[in-house]
Amino acid sequence: xxLLARGDLKNIILAGLAGELAFELYGWLVSPVIFGxxxxxxxxxxxxxxxxxxxxxxxxxxxAVHFLIGAVVFSSLVLLMQRVSRLxxxxxxxxxxxxxxxxxxxxxxxxxxxxxxxxxGAYTQSSFVGHVGMMLIIGLAFxxxxxxxxxxxxxxxxxxx
Numbered sequence: 001x002x003l004l005a006r007g008d009l010k011n012i013i014l015a016g017l018a019g020e021l022a023f024e025l026y027g028w029l030v031s032p033v034i035f036g037x038x039x040x041x042x043x044x045x046x047x048x049x050x051x052x053x054x055x056x057x058x059x060x061x062x063x064a065v066h067f068l069i070g071a072v073v074f075s076s077l078v079l080l081m082q083r084v085s086r087l088x089x090x091x092x093x094x095x096x097x098x099x100x101x102x103x104x105x106x107x108x109x110x111x112x113x114x115x116x117x118x119x120x121g122a123y124t125q126s127s128f129v130g131h132v133g134m135m136l137i138i139g140l141a142f143x144x145x146x147x148x149x150x151x152x153x154x155x156x157x158x159x160x161x
Contacts, residue, residue, distance in 0.1 A: 008079065011145045016075030019093075019138035020067055026130050035126035041066050044104065047112035070134065074100060078138045089146070093139025097132035104131065 027039030046062035049055045057065070074096065082092035105117045105124050118124045 007149060011142060012072060012075045012079060014145060015078070015138045015141035016071035018141040019075060019134040020070040022137045023070060023130050023134035024067070026133060027126075031126040031130065034129075035122040037123045037126055039123070039126055039130050041104065044108060044112060048108065051112060074135065075138050075142075078135055079142060082139070082142070089139035089143040090136060091139070093135040093137070093142075094132055095135075097135030100135065101128050101131035 023039075027041075032038050042059055042062035042065075045066045046057045046059065049057045049062065049065075077096045077100075078089065078093045081087070081096050082089050085092060085095075087095070105127055109118055110116060
C-alpha cells in the first residue's frame with residue numbers, strides 16, 4: 001500500500017491550512033457567541049511545554065506550535081486514516097477529529113491539572129465542535145484537492161481520489 005503519493009505534501013499543507021484557519025476563526029469568533037468561551041489551545045501547549053520540557057513558551061510561540069501541529073500533523077493523520085481505512089475523506093476527518101478531541105480534553109488537559117474532559121462543560125463541548133469541524137474541513141479539502149488532481153488540474157492522478 002502506497003501511503004504517500006506525488007503531491008501529497010502540498011495537499012497536506014493546503015488542507016491543513018484550511019482546517020486550522022477554520023478552527024481558529026471558530027475558536028475566536030464563533031465559539032464565544034455560541035458557547036460563551038473562546039478556544040485557546042495555545043494555553044494547553046504552553047502548559048505542557050512548561051511542565052514536561054521546562055520550556056516557558058509565550059502565548060504567541062505556543063499558538064504557532066499548535067497552528068503548525070494542526071496544519072501539518074493533524075492533516076497528515078486524516079490522510080493516513082483515509083489511506084489505511086479506505087473510508088471517505090470526510091468520515092476519516094470526522095473520526096480523527098473525535099480522537100483528537102478526546103486526547104486533548106480527556107488526556108492532555110489532565111496532564112496540566114484540569115479535570116477529566118474538563119467536566120464536559122462549555123469549553124469541552126465547543127472543543128468537540130472545533131476539533132471535529134476542523135478535521136472534517138481538512139477531509140473535505142483533501143477530497144477537493146484529490147478530485148482536482150484526477151480531473152487533470154495537476155497533470156497526474158492518484159488512486160485514492
